[in-house]
Amino acid sequence: MIKVLLGPNGAGKSTYLRQLMGIETGRINSAMAMVFQEPLLFDLTVFENVALGLKFRKDKTIADKVENWLKKLGIEHLKQRRALTLSGGEAQKTALARALVLEPKTLLLDEPFANLDIPSQLQLRLELKTIIIEHHIPTIWVTHNKEEALAIGEHLMIMINRQIVQEGALKDVLQKPASKEIALFLGIDNIFQGAVTQANGRFFFKNERIGFEVVALAKNNTWAIVHPEDIILSSQPLTGTSARNCLAGRIQALTPKGLTYNVTINAGETFQVNITRVSVEEMGLTPGKAIYLIFKATAVEVI
């Protein structure tokens, strides 16, 4: 299983990995192997670099294991090359082989491709992910990039200020961030700061620009999230539905996003709404047009 450790720069992700590895204390956990952001190859041949860990462990079948992993990573032809003459991608593959050859119980990856160009990043990420899944290697993969996190794994750990503040299935974390810091870091759309007030057994989220009904306990200084795909757009105010909220607004911009459109609407606060291309065409949506936003009280996340 791949656990993705996601957090902003300076959150302490690398330090956390070094702690797991035992580098910080000097008591190395030999069941783990780690790949850093830079290849950190020694001035030896590719083969010798990959063999280092096994050599230190006095392994009996060094040559076979090394050859095997060089082959799997497609760098067998480089084995006699001096490591310092490799390209960035080749060097990082060598670093990966050097960790994988140890057959670690846990593989620690500290943004292993961050220094490569984007095409190499994408390709190597895919290759490595395939290898990890094929060989069932438990992995902790650090990244500060949300898109990369989505591409890598199904299990997400969020680290902010040296603490793992949320951990769980990727979908759950994106849907239900545990705090506003997490939501802001994840770049979640339609997140508003305000307060929840209670009246006649109903709850309302309010700030000076907007107000809508929610289902949550009263809290001061709280945050509300309405996911862009949970909002219905309507040309007229809609009645006779179970949706509790109908806000009037005006379209500011339409941004195509694959098969869907991102509609930016000002309704006191700025909303992002995700709808299909067909809806945009049929409703004749253009910037400047007045529009109603409809969403359920139960669709609002209050954190």
Place this chain on the structure above:
Amino acid sequence: MEIIEIIILTFKVSGCALICSIVLGGGLGFFVALNNFTGKKQAIAIINTGMGLPPVVVGLLVLLFLWRGGPLGFMELIYTPIAMVIAQIILATPIIAGLTMAAIQAVPEKMKWQAAALGARGWNLVWLLAKETKSSLLAAVMAGFGGIISEVGAVMMVGGNIRGQTRVLTTSIVLESQKGNINQAIILGLVLITLSFSVNCCLTLIQQRARK
């Protein structure tokens, strides 16, 4: 021929002193660079000071210790080649230790993390770092050798420049020039330079091959 005897003795004394200094200085340099202990800063300061020890002061100290009435006088080492080797070791060890320490400390911390993560410890770690810094370590050896081969003050004091026993190239150059045998002194000087040049040439070749 007396000059052959002098060259051989120079080689023996310098070679012994160099080997001992490499072992002691290299070991000390690695130890200080790789370990954290209280007084590390002071140790580094002492080694760095040692890199610039005035040879005559070292000669004086060794003389005081080895003198017949001195604390180590019973060993009867004064005015022997061994006394000269001891003085040269004291001079060259800090040079090699200081440069080794600097070379190992200059290895980026991330490289050391990587080495640790791979399980490099003890002699394995020393081997890996020595390979990584081999040019700098050879430069340390060359600096140590340079100090030893050109040294005159200390060996003169503790060796006594005794003909056939403790006379080496540097001391005989001093002697011959004082006696007014300038031609003899120049020849000895050329021999010394040639000797020093050829040893450093070999070391440089090894160093530059390592860089390739």
